[in-house]
Amino acid sequence: MGTITIKANALEAFVADIFSVAGCSKEEGGRIGRYLVSANLSGHDSHGVVRVPRYAVQVKSGTVVPDVTVDVLVDTPVIAVVDGKYGFGQTVTPQAVRIGIDKCKGNGLAAVTLRNAGHVGRVGDWAEMAAEAGLVSVHFVNASGSVLVAPYGGVERRFSTAPYCVGVPRPGQDPLVLDFATSVVAEGKVLVASQGGKKIPEAALVGPDGQPSSDPHLLYGDYTPTGPRNHSKGTGAIRAFGEHKGSGLAFMCEILGGALSGTGATDPKRGRFANGMLSFYVDPHVFDPTGFFPQDIARYVDFVKSAKPATPGGEVLVPGEPEVRMRKQRLAEGVPLPDDTWAAIVETARSVGLDERRIQQAAM
Numbered sequence: 001m002g003t004i005t006i007k008a009n010a011l012e013a014f015v016a017d018i019f020s021v022a023g024c025s026k027e028e029g030g031r032i033g034r035y036l037v038s039a040n041l042s043g044h045d046s047h048g049v050v051r052v053p054r055y056a057v058q059v060k061s062g063t064v065v066p067d068v069t070v071d072v073l074v075d076t077p078v079i080a081v082v083d084g085k086y087g088f089g090q091t092v093t094p095q096a097v098r099i100g101i102d103k104c105k106g107n108g109l110a111a112v113t114l115r116n117a118g119h120v121g122r123v124g125d126w127a128e129m130a131a132e133a134g135l136v137s138v139h140f141v142n143a144s145g146s147v148l149v150a151p152y153g154g155v156e157r158r159f160s161t162a163p164y165c166v167g168v169p170r171p172g173q174d175p176l177v178l179d180f181a182t183s184v185v186a187e188g189k190v191l192v193a194s195q196g197g198k199k200i201p202e203a204a205l206v207g208p209d210g211q212p213s214s215d216p217h218l219l220y221g222d223y224t225p226t227g228p229r230n231h232s233k234g235t236g237a238i239r240a241f242g243e244h245k246g247s248g249l250a251f252m253c254e255i256l257g258g259a260l261s262g263t264g265a266t267d268p269k270r271g272r273f274a275n276g277m278l279s280f281y282v283d284p285h286v287f288d289p290t291g292f293f294p295q296d297i298a299r300y301v302d303f304v305k306s307a308k309p310a311t312p313g314g315e316v317l318v319p320g321e322p323e324v325r326m327r328k329q330r331l332a333e334g335v336p337l338p339d340d341t342w343a344a345i346v347e348t349a350r351s352v353g354l355d356e357r358r359i360q361q362a363a364m
Contacts, residue, residue, distance in 0.1 A: 046188025084117035108286030127167025131175035142258035152247035
């Protein structure tokens with residue numbers, strides 16, 4: 001299986017054009033392109049342009065609504081409950097995060113829930129948005145209607161991939177960002193592997209017989225190289241990471257990101273996909289008027305990174321560091337995409353009616 005490498009700005013523009021033709025405004029198409037390619041640049045291909053075919057199907061079916069302005073259902077000085085009304089995550093999530101930032105800037109602390117959002121993408125983007133405003137943020141996310149993950153001790157699906165994310169600003173430096181699915185792999189990584197991309201780890205999946213596996217067919221059933229992937233057709237599940245600890249964190253992401261937000265903890269009978277998110281925002285300047293926090297972060301980062309590597313020539317990294325390095329590399333060299341992934345994107349562009357000359361231009 002080969003790969004095609006495309007410059008980030010060209011890929012972003014192509015994705016933007018696809019969604020502008022598919023029914024989104026030019027501005028929303030631009031946001032979708034920017035945030036999906038941002039995920040690829042960060043090395044999180046599972047949340048990048050591999051999602052284009054799935055997003056296009058959601059627009060066509062009406063399960064995601066273009067160009068939504070959120071409703072604020074509860075609004076206090078420090079709390080907001082935001083309804084995304086099934087809008088694109090790349091549109092409704094920054095609206096919710098901006099509300100949290102503004103409340104936190106005014107009061108030092110804020111809590112915001114977002115319900116009924118389309119796929120919010122890479123949660124680290126929202127932690128970075130808060131960090132750019134100088135704020136610490138913590139995010140609990142679920143994906144209601146997307147039942148993919150087996151709890152510790154079980155083989156049947158009960159959780160979504162239930163991401164958890166923390167962002168910490170560092171003045172004059174890239175923020176510290178911890179961002180992960182509470183499953184061994186995000187579902188998008190299985191999707192990437194099914195389209196000829198990076199293979200998932202051995203034992204990332206579990207079959208109904210309890211046997212571990214890394215075969216994407218266990219999650220999706222039968223599929224063609226460029227065809228859709230439907231996880232409801234699979235007989236297996238993704239495993240929760242970290243045994244009982246990761247399983248417990250996934251459970252709490254469902255309760256806090258799902259149930260508390262009003263989206264609902266994931267339910268196979270729900271039908272319509274939606275992300276829910278509970279976010280806390282903290283202004284470190286209010287908690288730390290003496291400036292101890294950034295100094296101690298710097299000291300502790302240096303202390304952690306000075307640990308002797310486990311393997312000769314290895315290196316201890318802190319959260320967010322791999323993404324910063326990958327972004328620099330891919331901005332310079334381009335974004336590599338497996339042939340099947342690129343073919344599926346091109347097929348999607350044709351299906352929504354994008355001009356063939358534009359498609360050929362993107363493929364050059």
